Amino acid sequence: MLKIGSHVSFSDKGLLSATAEAASYGSSSFMIYTGAPQNTRRKPIDSMFLEEGRAAMSAAGIQLDDIVVHAPYIVNLGSYKSNIYQLAVEFLQEEIRRTHAIGVKNIVLHPGAFTDKDADYGIDRIAEGLNEVLNGTSETDVNIALETMAGKGTEIGRTFEEIARIIEKVEHNERLTICLDTCHIHDAGYDIVNDLDGVLEEFDRLIGLHKIGVVHINDSKNPIGSHKDRHTPIGTGWIGFEAINRVVHHEKLAGKPFILETPWIGKDAKTQRPMYEAEIALLRGTAAERLGESYLTEVEQLHQFFTQQDIHPRAFVISTWELLKNDPKAKKADPREPLERLYDLVVEASLLPHLNEEQINQRLIGWLAAHDLKLQA
Template structure:
C-alpha cells in the first residue's frame, strides 16, 4: 500500500491529537510541526502525549511519520542573531523529534536576503555543521526541502541542494524532501518528463537521499517560482501527474505527505480534501466512500458535459485569467474549484443535504476523470 498521509495538527494533546486526525483521513503516515511554525513557543516533552499517540499509531498501522521544522529557522541569514537562533532552535527541534521517535525533520534550507546564493549556500552549510555536531546523540536526519525559488530562497535547483550537502562534513544525516509544487514552480517538468527529472536528481544529488515527498498541486504554471499550493487536480500539475509521482517505482518506500489547502467559503469552517485525495491516490474511493459517492460524481460529470466543461481545460484557463488579467481577477477572484462548486450548487446537481465538504470531495473525485 502507498504510504500516504497529510500534515496534521499537533495542538491540544500533541501526538495523540495528530494521530487521531490522521486516522480520520485514512492516512498511513503523517507530518507534524511540534508547535506553531511561526514561533519558538513549545510545550515540554512530557506534555506531548507521545506514548498515547504511539499506541494509536500502532493500532492503526502507522509506522513512519515526519516532523517539519518551523519557518522561522533561516540558516542562510547573514545576521548573527538570526543565524544563532536558527542553529540553536533547530538543535532543540531535532532533540524533540528524537523524543517523539521520528527519523526525519524537514527543513527549508533558508533565504540569503541581502547577500547572494553563494553566500547563502555557504552559510547554510556552516549552520548545518554546527547543528549536526551538537545533536550527535540523536539519529535524526535533516531533510532539505526542494524549494520553488521565490525571493532569495536557496534550494530552487538540485544543484543548490547538492552544493549544500557537499559542504557539510558529516552529511550522512542529510536527506532530501521533494516537493511536487516546489519542483514544478522551480521549472522541473513533472507532467511530461518525470523520468527525466528523477534521473537528473539522481545524477546531481542521488535518489538514495530522498526520505520524504510532499505531494501538492500548484496554482501557477511551470517555472513561476511562486509556491502556491492547490488541492490535487485543482492546479497545473493535475491528479494524473501527481499519481505517477506517488506510484513511481523509484520513489517507493517513502512517506508521501499532502500539504494541500483547506477549502471552504467561510474561512473559519474550511476543511481539507485529504480524505478523498488519499483515497484517489490509492484507488480506494469506493471502499472509503461507497457506490453512492461515485453516482454523485457521475451526476457532476453529466452536468459539466452539458455545459461543455472539461476539467483540465477549465482549471488551467481560469488560472491563466486570474494570473494575467487584473480587471478580470478583480471582477471575479474565485479560484477554479470555487467556481465549479458554485455551479453545482446553483443548478442543484447533488442532494441539498450534502455539506460543502462532501460536495468538494465529489468535485475533487471528478477532477480525476478529466486527467
C-alpha cells in the first residue's frame, strides 16, 4: 500500500489522539509536532500516551517506521545570535530524545536562515549546529531530515547544492536524511511538473535519492521559482494533481512515506476542514471505496456542469492565480481563491444540495483530479 498520510495534531492525548485523527483520513503514515509548531514548549514524555498510541497504530495498520516528527518552525541553527543558536541546539537535542522515546526515526527540520549574514555563513553555522546536536544525542538512532526549502527570505536549503554542502560538513552525516517538499522545490525553481525525472536525477547526483527519508506533498499557490512557500490542496495550485500523482507513484520514491501539509479550507475559519481523506483516496486510486460509490457519480455531475459553463480545470485554476497575482485591483475586489470560486458556483446553481461544504469540496478536488486521471473504484 502507498505510504501516505498527513500532518495531524498531537494534543491532549498525544500519540493516541494523533493516531485516531490519522486513521480517520485513511492514512497509513502521519507527521506530528510534539507541541505547537510556533514555540518550543513541550509536555513531559510520560504524558504522551505512547503505549496506548502504539496499540492504536497497530490496530489501524500504521507502522511506526512510517511516522515522522517535525521540529518547530522557530528553531534556527543558522542564526549568528548566540542565544538563538544555543536554544536551537539544546531544544533539538531534547526533541530528538522525545522522538526516540516515541520510536520514530526521522525528525524533519527546516535547516535555518542566515538573517543578517550571508549564505556561506548560514551553511557553516547550520553544519556546526548539526554537529553539536548529533554528537549530543549519540545514544539515539534518530535521523534529522533536512527539509528542502522554497528560498523565501534568507532561508538555507533552497537548492540541492546548499543541502549537499551542509551534509559534507557534518561529521555523522549518516544520521542526516532529507525531507523533499513538492511545493518548496517547485517554488525554488525545480520543474517537477514538466521534468520530474530530471529533477530527481539532479537530486541523486548531488545528494543521493537514498537520503530521502520522507516526502511532503503539497500544491503551490505560486508559479515555479516564486520563492513564496504557500501551500494549497492537491490539484488547486500551479503544480496540479497529475504532477503530484507522478511524484507519489514514481519508482525512485517507492516505499517512502508521503505526508500532506495542505491547508484546511472552508468559508468559516472556525469550521474549516482538511481535504486529506479525499486527497489520500484520489492518490491511491480508491476514491469510490473510501468516499462511497456516489462520489464518482457526483464528480461526473460537476464535470457536466462545468463543461456547460465552459470551465476547464487546469485553465481555471491557473488563470485565477494569475489574476490574483497580477491584478491588485481585481484581487482587492474579489480575493477568492480557485477552490472557493468553484464552490460558490456549485452552491449558486443549487447543485448537489444534499451535500455539506466539506463534501462538496471533496468532490471538487475529485473533479480537478479526474481531468487528468480516470478515477478508480
